[in-house]
Amino acid sequence: xxxxxxxxxxxxxxxxxxxxxxxxxxxxxxxxxxxxxxxxxxxxxxxxxxxxxxxxxxxxxxxxxxxxxxxxxxxxxxxxxxxxxxxxxxxxxxxxxxxxxxxxxxxxxxxxxxxxxxxxxxxxxxxxxxxxxxxxxxxxxxxxxxxxxxxxxxxxxxxxxxxxxxxxxxxxxxxxxxxxxxxxxxxxxxxxxxxxxxxxxxxxxxxxxxxxxxxxxxxxxxxxxxxxxxxxxxxxxxxxxxxxxxxxxxx
Amino acid sequence: xxxxxxxxxxxxxxxxxxxxxxxxxxxxxxxxxxxxxxxxxxxxxxxxxxxxxxxxxxxxxxxxxxxxxxxxxxxxxxxxxxxxxxxxxxxxxxxxxxxxxxxxxxxxxxxxxxxxxxxxxxxxxxxxxxxxxxxxxxxxxxxxxxxxxxxxxxxxxxxxxxxxxxxxxxxxxxxxxxxxxxxxxxxxxxxxxxxxxxxxxxxxxxxxxxxxxxxxxxxxxxxxxxxxxxxxxxxxxxxxxxxxxxxxxxxxxxx
Ligand SMILES: Nc1ncnc2c1ncn2[C@@H]1O[C@H](COP(=O)(O)OP(=O)(O)OP(=O)(O)O)[C@@H](O)[C@H]1O
Ligand SMILES: [Mg+2]
Numbered sequence: 001x002x003x004x005x006x007x008x009x010x011x012x013x014x015x016x017x018x019x020x021x022x023x024x025x026x027x028x029x030x031x032x033x034x035x036x037x038x039x040x041x042x043x044x045x046x047x048x049x050x051x052x053x054x055x056x057x058x059x060x061x062x063x064x065x066x067x068x069x070x071x072x073x074x075x076x077x078x079x080x081x082x083x084x085x086x087x088x089x090x091x092x093x094x095x096x097x098x099x100x101x102x103x104x105x106x107x108x109x110x111x112x113x114x115x116x117x118x119x120x121x122x123x124x125x126x127x128x129x130x131x132x133x134x135x136x137x138x139x140x141x142x143x144x145x146x147x148x149x150x151x152x153x154x155x156x157x158x159x160x161x162x163x164x165x166x167x168x169x170x171x172x173x174x175x176x177x178x179x180x181x182x183x184x185x186x187x188x189x190x191x192x193x194x195x196x197x198x199x200x201x202x203x204x205x206x207x208x209x210x211x212x213x214x215x216x217x218x219x220x221x222x223x224x225x226x227x228x229x230x231x232x233x234x235x236x237x238x239x240x241x242x243x244x245x246x247x248x249x250x251x
Numbered sequence: 252x253x254x255x256x257x258x259x260x261x262x263x264x265x266x267x268x269x270x271x272x273x274x275x276x277x278x279x280x281x282x283x284x285x286x287x288x289x290x291x292x293x294x295x296x297x298x299x300x301x302x303x304x305x306x307x308x309x310x311x312x313x314x315x316x317x318x319x320x321x322x323x324x325x326x327x328x329x330x331x332x333x334x335x336x337x338x339x340x341x342x343x344x345x346x347x348x349x350x351x352x353x354x355x356x357x358x359x360x361x362x363x364x365x366x367x368x369x370x371x372x373x374x375x376x377x378x379x380x381x382x383x384x385x386x387x388x389x390x391x392x393x394x395x396x397x398x399x400x401x402x403x404x405x406x407x408x409x410x411x412x413x414x415x416x417x418x419x420x421x422x423x424x425x426x427x428x429x430x431x432x433x434x435x436x437x438x439x440x441x442x443x444x445x446x447x448x449x450x451x452x453x454x455x456x457x458x459x460x461x462x463x464x465x466x467x468x469x470x471x472x473x474x475x476x477x478x479x480x481x482x483x484x485x486x487x488x489x490x491x492x493x494x495x496x497x498x499x500x501x502x503x504x505x506x
Contacts, residue, residue, distance in 0.1 A: 053493060055493070091268055100258075100261045103257045104340040105340060
């Protein structure tokens with residue numbers, strides 16, 4: 001298994017403030033990569049640059065060894081993204097939401113219908129397919145946000161805090177779904193603040209802080225390395241590496 | 252093409268369900284025509300009534316107001332955060348702009364057809380020979396105003412500012428064109444000023460076509476509107492910025 005995605009010397013500044021500082025990492029085919037860091041570390045910005053939503057200041061991104069700029073159409077069809085902020089139309093049905101976004105990938109007819117059904121069943125929303133998302137609970141919206149991102153069967157899926165603010169039931173459902181997706185061959189980059197989720201899901205973990213990658217290691221190795229320093233779990237390791245100071249709009 | 256038609260289909264669907272959109276483009280012109288027509292009914296004769304006058308001047312004015320609606324439509328995906336999804340999926344900026352532009356144009360034009368048909372039925376506007384050309388002119392005007400609105404809306408983060416900026420020239424243009432109160436003058440200087448408003452030309456074209464059976468100005472005006480529309484569509488696509496498109500918060504906007 002080789003690198004599916006490779007990020008080299010990626011940088012981004014907003015209004016003169018460096019948010020991502022020349023980071024390098026790669027995503028291996030078939031893995032679930034945990035991408036963690038305190039609020040404002042630059043995780044979402046990194047992902048937005050990788051998915052071509054935000055312009056990068058510098059650096060290169062390669063998909064299957066090719067610069068994404070050269071294979072944009074193929075690349076865009078191959079990726080899926082669950083955005084941190086719920087991105088759905090509240091005024092059309094759950095079914096229409098998934099159908100619309102999936103159709104942007106060129107699917108139509110029976111193939112499209114089949115995909116929409118599968119994504120809605122997968123996220124436990126099939127019974128609510130006719131409902132308007134405006135009337136959905138937070139957990140249902142989060143699951144619809146996922147359904148809209150997976151119906152076209154992406155090879156590489158970015159999930160930016162897909163479980164923020166939902167109950168344990170929905171969370172458990174989403175966790176199970178991610179494992180199934182991965183078993184079916186989807187490579188996943190998983191951003192979260194829930195260390196238990198990262199522990200349960202990921203093979204490898206990247207820790208980002210102040211726009212830099214401060215650790216990039218197999219989960220087992222990471223735990224081994226910090227066990228000697230008295231860190232019992234991932235949360236201990238995270239706090240040891242990033243400190244305990246609050247990150248409220250710091251410069 | 253299939254992707255654009257999909258986007259168009261869902262955009263139209265959402266626009267038709269949008270109470271504000273329908274309110275501004277269907278209910279508002281009807282209310283204004285009947286209200287102003289009624290209030291001024293004594294100043295007109297029986298052949299040519301206040302209702303007739305306000306039907307002709309109110310529709311082009313409301314179409315001009317649609318510039319604001321289109322600017323909002325351009326920013327809506329940013330507020331709903333769905334802009335992000337469009338940006339990372341394999342659609343082009345031209346598809347994004349055209350889907351918005353055409354959906355606004357189509358739905359507003361359908362509203363115009365409804366307003367004009369009900370006006371001609373209820374208040375017997377002698378429009379029958381001119382119905383198609385007048386609707387065509389209004390549709391092309393809609394296309395042009397929506398293109399301008401989208402160009403501005405897509406380029407600015409804050410819709411409230413866009414709205415406040417656009418309100419002034421549109422209302423000034425409406426006043427000069429007699430959209431609220433008829434302005435006729437023999438003073439050549441003032442007359443020149445009145446003709447600075449594009450709406451004056453559009454109103455004049457319709458009056459000439461409907462009541463004097465003089466079609467040439469209408470076709471010229473339609474041609475100019477079409478050219479303006481095409482230019483601004485090109486500009487909206489050319490200056491489409493991914494960052495501007497996806498960023499923006501509307502105070503008080505809550506999904
Ligand atoms: N559009 C923007 N304009 C200006 N600054 C921005 C913009 N987007 C993000 N930032 C800033 O960039 C920094 C990194 O933000 P980012 O959203 O990438 O962090 P994050 O690691 O995803 O945090 P969180 O865990 O809170 O989601 C923050 O300081 C944020 O304020
Ligand atoms: Mg984030």
